[in-house]
Amino acid sequence: MRRFLSRLLNLFRGERSEEEVAREIAAHLALLEDDYRRRGMTPDEARLAAHRTMGSVAHAKDLHRDARAFTWIDDLVRDVRFAARLLRRDSGFTAVAVVTLAMGIGVNTAIFSVVNAVLFRPLPYDRSDRLVRIAEHPVAAANVTASVAPRIVINPLELEALRSARTLSRVGIYGGRPFSMTIAGDGGPTRLAGERVSPEVLSMLGVRPLLGRTFERHEEQPGSDAVAVLSYVTWQRDFSGRSDILGHTVSFDGRGYSIVGVMPRGFEFPHPQAAFWVPFVPASRTDRDSGVSIARLADDVTTDAAAVEVGAILAQVRGARIDASTGAKPQIELIELQEELVGPIRRALFVLAVAVGLVLLIASTNVASLLLARTSVRDKEIAVRIAIGAGRGRLMRQVLTESVVLALAGGVAGSAVAVGLVRLLHTFGAALPRNDLYTAGGVSIPRLGEVGVDASAFAFTAGVSVLTGIVFGIVPAVRQLRGDLSQKLRRNSGSSRMHSVLVVGQLAMAMMLLAGAGLLVHSFVRFASVRPGYDAEGVVWYQAFLPRERSASQTTAFAEDLTARLRSLPGVQGVGYAPQILTGNLLRQTSVRTTPAPPERPPAVGTDVRVVSRDFLSVMGVRLLEGRGLRESDGAGHTRVMLINRTLARSDLFTGSPIGQRFYAMGDQPWEIVGIVEDVHQFGLDRAPGQQIFLDFRQAPSSGVLNGLYFAIRTAGSPTALAADIRRTARDLDPLVAVSTVATMEQLLSNTMSRRRLYAVLLGIFATVAVALAVIGLFGMLSYAVAQRTREIGVRMALGAPRKNVLALVLRQSLLIAVAGITLGLAGAVGLTRYLSGMLFELTPLDPTTFVVAVALFAAVAALASLVPARRATRIDPVVAMRSE
Amino acid sequence: MADKVELLQGTLDLIVLRALSTMGPQHAYGLAARLEQVAEHPLMLNQGTLYPALVRLEQKGWIKGAWQRTESNREAKYYSITKAGTRALEKQAERWRRLAGLVDKLLLNES
Numbered sequence: 001m002r003r004f005l006s007r008l009l010n011l012f013r014g015e016r017s018e019e020e021v022a023r024e025i026a027a028h029l030a031l032l033e034d035d036y037r038r039r040g041m042t043p044d045e046a047r048l049a050a051h052r053t054m055g056s057v058a059h060a061k062d063l064h065r066d067a068r069a070f071t072w073i074d075d076l077v078r079d080v081r082f083a084a085r086l087l088r089r090d091s092g093f094t095a096v097a098v099v100t101l102a103m104g105i106g107v108n109t110a111i112f113s114v115v116n117a118v119l120f121r122p123l124p125y126d127r128s129d130r131l132v133r134i135a136e137h138p139v140a141a142a143n144v145t146a147s148v149a150p151r152i153v154i155n156p157l158e159l160e161a162l163r164s165a166r167t168l169s170r171v172g173i174y175g176g177r178p179f180s181m182t183i184a185g186d187g188g189p190t191r192l193a194g195e196r197v198s199p200e201v202l203s204m205l206g207v208r209p210l211l212g213r214t215f216e217r218h219e220e221q222p223g224s225d226a227v228a229v230l231s232y233v234t235w236q237r238d239f240s241g242r243s244d245i246l247g248h249t250v251s252f253d254g255r256g257y258s259i260v261g262v263m264p265r266g267f268e269f270p271h272p273q274a275a276f277w278v279p280f281v282p283a284s285r286t287d288r289d290s291g292v293s294i295a296r297l298a299d300d301v302t303t304d305a306a307a308v309e310v311g312a313i314l315a316q317v318r319g320a321r322i323d324a325s326t327g328a329k330p331q332i333e334l335i336e337l338q339e340e341l342v343g344p345i346r347r348a349l350f351v352l353a354v355a356v357g358l359v360l361l362i363a364s365t366n367v368a369s370l371l372l373a374r375t376s377v378r379d380k381e382i383a384v385r386i387a388i389g390a391g392r393g394r395l396m397r398q399v400l401t402e403s404v405v406l407a408l409a410g411g412v413a414g415s416a417v418a419v420g421l422v423r424l425l426h427t428f429g430a431a432l433p434r435n436d437l438y439t440a441g442g443v444s445i446p447r448l449g450e451v452g453v454d455a456s457a458f459a460f461t462a463g464v465s466v467l468t469g470i471v472f473g474i475v476p477a478v479r480q481l482r483g484d485l486s487q488k489l490r491r492n493s494g495s496s497r498m499h500s501v502l503v504v505g506q507l508a509m510a511m512m513l514l515a516g517a518g519l520l521v522h523s524f525v526r527f528a529s530v531r532p533g534y535d536a537e538g539v540v541w542y543q544a545f546l547p548r549e550r551s552a553s554q555t556t557a558f559a560e561d562l563t564a565r566l567r568s569l570p571g572v573q574g575v576g577y578a579p580q581i582l583t584g585n586l587l588r589q590t591s592v593r594t595t596p597a598p599p600e601r602p603p604a605v606g607t608d609v610r611v612v613s614r615d616f617l618s619v620m621g622v623r624l625l626e627g628r629g630l631r632e633s634d635g636a637g638h639t640r641v642m643l644i645n646r647t648l649a650r651s652d653l654f655t656g657s658p659i660g661q662r663f664y665a666m667g668d669q670p671w672e673i674v675g676i677v678e679d680v681h682q683f684g685l686d687r688a689p690g691q692q693i694f695l696d697f698r699q700a701p702s703s704g705v706l707n708g709l710y711f712a713i714r715t716a717g718s719p720t721a722l723a724a725d726i727r728r729t730a731r732d733l734d735p736l737v738a739v740s741t742v743a744t745m746e747q748l749l750s751n752t753m754s755r756r757r758l759y760a761v762l763l764g765i766f767a768t769v770a771v772a773l774a775v776i777g778l779f780g781m782l783s784y785a786v787a788q789r790t791r792e793i794g795v796r797m798a799l800g801a802p803r804k805n806v807l808a809l810v811l812r813q814s815l816l817i818a819v820a821g822i823t824l825g826l827a828g829a830v831g832l833t834r835y836l837s838g839m840l841f842e843l844t845p846l847d848p849t850t851f852v853v854a855v856a857l858f859a860a861v862a863a864l865a866s867l868v869p870a871r872r873a874t875r876i877d878p879v880v881a882m883r884s885e
Numbered sequence: 886m887a888d889k890v891e892l893l894q895g896t897l898d899l900i901v902l903r904a905l906s907t908m909g910p911q912h913a914y915g916l917a918a919r920l921e922q923v924a925e926h927p928l929m930l931n932q933g934t935l936y937p938a939l940v941r942l943e944q945k946g947w948i949k950g951a952w953q954r955t956e957s958n959r960e961a962k963y964y965s966i967t968k969a970g971t972r973a974l975e976k977q978a979e980r981w982r983r984l985a986g987l988v989d990k991l992l993l994n995e996s
Contacts (some may be wrong), residue, residue: 027912
């Protein structure tokens with residue numbers, strides 16, 4: 001033990017120990033010399049004899065050193081110093097190599113950070129793998145072909161029943177619709193987004209509040225529900241972080257709420273914008289107000305077992321008779337929360353990871369080629385070393401050390417690249433930062449806020465760098481061991497075969513990436529060109545919040561008044577309003593039927609209900625196909641009218657033209673169909689529009705317009721200028737109204753495309769980098785080959801070979817390599833693109849157009865890259881060439 | 886030239902410790918010369934190979950080195966045994982005797 005420590009210490013004493021040893025050995029030698037001289041030898045003889053007795057001094061020193069410290073570390077340190085010196089000397093080469101590696105390693109680290117935060121890290125709740133969502137798969141009906149997303153909401157009656165489940169330790173609901181309230185903080189009233197949660201939800205997550213408590217069971221009763229929990233940010237920002245916040249009464253939407261708790265910093269549920277939590281009190285006493293389900297499994301219970309019990313309980317609550325014709329009880333599945341969140345993008349992340357892996361491989365190959373060219377220059381030096389006794393293993397170790405040092409330098413630079421990329425991702429990847437809009441396809445990457453380049457990312461970078469260094473260092477290192485010594489001493493040995501193989505590999509990988517990126521880009525273009533069914537250009541959304549106490553008729557009156565006034569503002573071409581945005585992800589469903597009473601079993605696919613103002617559809621540019629739109633005369637008390645969309649009109653509910661027919665939908669009075677409108681892509685451009693009906697707001701005022709009204713205004717002017725006008729106008733009408741700008745319709749539409757766009761852009765960038773690197777590799781190899789064969793070409797030209805022949809000579813080599821690379825790449829692409837099929841929109845993974853274009857593009861670039869060295873070859877002056885070595 | 890006797894690593898340590906214990910502080914050259922004298926056999930070592938043993942013993946704290954001047958006014962590093970070294974010497978010597986005795990007995994039985 002003492003020895004070990006001593007040896008460790010000696011690592012750092014380095015120089016001093018060497019001196020000490022030298023001194024001691026010199027002293028020993030001196031004494032020996034003295035002795036021999038005393039015996040009568042001449043000074044020279046004495047010295048020789050002394051040395052002989054001593055043995056090799058160097059050997060003695062070696063033995064001393066070996067005993068003194070850990071030699072291999074010493075050697076390593078020396079190798080590293082030597083490598084650093086070499087690299088600094090060839091600064092041009094080093095710069096190119098480091099930059100190449102930085103790009104390759106940097107993107108890998110960035111993607112690793114994403115994968116780590118999104119897929120690997122558990123959700124920031126206590127034992128988050130026990131948290132589940134109760135999902136109900138609709139029993140497939142005969143006329144439904146498209147797969148429908150499972151239903152994840154349950155209503156309060158069902159919640160009450162589930163509370164007695166043995167397999168669930170807790171169950172709760174939250175949200176259900178976008179929710180915000182005007183809160184009177186220290187800085188004045190602000191509108192903040194929050195969440196309604198049933199009492200168990202916050203405690204179920206297992207995160208202890210920073211201050212106070214979360215909710216208690218009785219607080220979901222109306223009357224006891226005037227309590228709220230704040231988020232850390234809200235407490236700091238809107239209440240100055242005051243220490244007496246608990247018990248403080250704050251006005252929420254004009255009503256006094258007592259603050260009972262504050263959650264710790266960093267706690268987010270269910271999305272980063274939730275600033276406060278209030279108890280979930282059903283808006284109406286019916287069973288209609290549902291919320292998103294969340295539950296915690298009891299210990300040692302499997303999701304399947306719990307699903308069975310939940311299914312049974314739900315069936316009982318609904319009192320459904322098992323209908324023999326359509327099948328059995330509800331199909332319940334309990335999905336792990338994290339899985340639900342990240343499951344859909346796992347495939348995409350995998351694709352991205354593979355893509356950056358390929359990019360790194362290509363970059364490494366480039367550096368390997370550079371190293372090959374460089375070490376062949378040092379062949380002579382290496383050969384001499386071997387001749388005087390350096391072990392081959394030792395030399396190989398030294399070359400590898402050089403590569404690893406280079407790679408680590410690339411890794412350090414790559415870390416910087418990664419940090420920059422992640423930052424870019426944060427700004428570019430997050431779609432509109434308003435989760436309360438619940439627009440489909442919104443946030444590109446879930447948990448994006450948690451992505452950062454942290455310690456594990458740096459460890460990953462270090463590991464990848466070392467691995468990369470070894471991988472691209474192996475090639476030149478192995479080359480050292482092979483090859484005849486004398487041959488090395490004489491001239492450059494041709495390593496062109498290995499070099500060609502490397503380049504072919506590079507081209508193949510780049511081709512695969514290009515094909516994949518091409519597919520994604522093509523798919524995105526197709527996706528973006530789907531006609532949404534409305535005209536997004538020039539439409540801006542504003543939100544008007546009314547105090548809660550307004551009745552339905554007051555709300556309607558206000559909305560109509562405001563509409564009339566807004567219409568007369570300069571630049572305004574049309575005004576419409578509705579309780580939700582046109583593409584908002586709210587599900588309000590009914591069934592269009594011939595009987596007043598709703599069917600006992602809700603149909604698998606319901607009909608979407610959109611309550612709108614009469615000008616809404618024309619403002620949005622939704623085309624009228626048949627009949628008429630909503631009119632002034634379709635007010636309260638008049639014949640109830642509805643518009644249906646094309647998909648509904650085509651269903652087998654109608655024989656003949658639907659216009660004029662009467663059906664039941666909402667409420668107990670029938671509605672007359674007066675018009676058919678174009679389909680609107682409600683939930684993203686890639687979901688086929690479902691059945692929809694549109695009702696006039698005055699005839700069907702929504703129960704609980706919890707979030708105010710959304711106004712859609714078609715205008716030629718700027719949205720911000722208009723906002724001031726609108727605010728003024730609204731306040732003139734009603735001083736308690738708050739108006740805020742939401743977004744333009746174009747932004748919302750772009751929002752639904754953000755995920756696909758992100759993937760297309762990312763992969764496009766990677767493919768471009770890969771192609772560039774591969775083509776540079778090709779270029780480099782050809783240039784090198786031409787340089788090698790300078791004499792040969794010179795001789796040929798001197799003997800009369802025309803320029804064309806020389807050109808052909810070089811191009812033939814390039815052609816061979818390029819064709820081999822592209823073919824290999826195509827084969828790989830054909831085999832691998834099937835993994836992209838889930839990410840493509842209306843495109844097969846083997847789409848011919850994409851492949852043809854990709855190949856043509858690649859071939860063109862490769863040809864261009866080959867031309868330069870080829871032309872350079874033709875310009876070789878034969879005389880100069882033959883004179884050069 | 887008489888046969889050179891190969892020495893195992895552990896035994897060299899033992900020998901050096903013993904030499905220092907009886908002779909008092911010595912430098913490397915003196916040790917080597919003395920060992921040759923007493924043994925009446927040129928030991929297999931090149932004198933340089935004495936160094937690993939010295940380093941080892943010094944690292945274990947059994948000997949201690951100090952630079953001093955010889956009679957002929959040359960400088961040399963003198964090693965002396967420490968208290969820990971003396972204790973170790975006894976233990977090692979004991980072990981050696983036991984081992985030697987065992988080997989002897991076995992050899993005796995064979996023949």
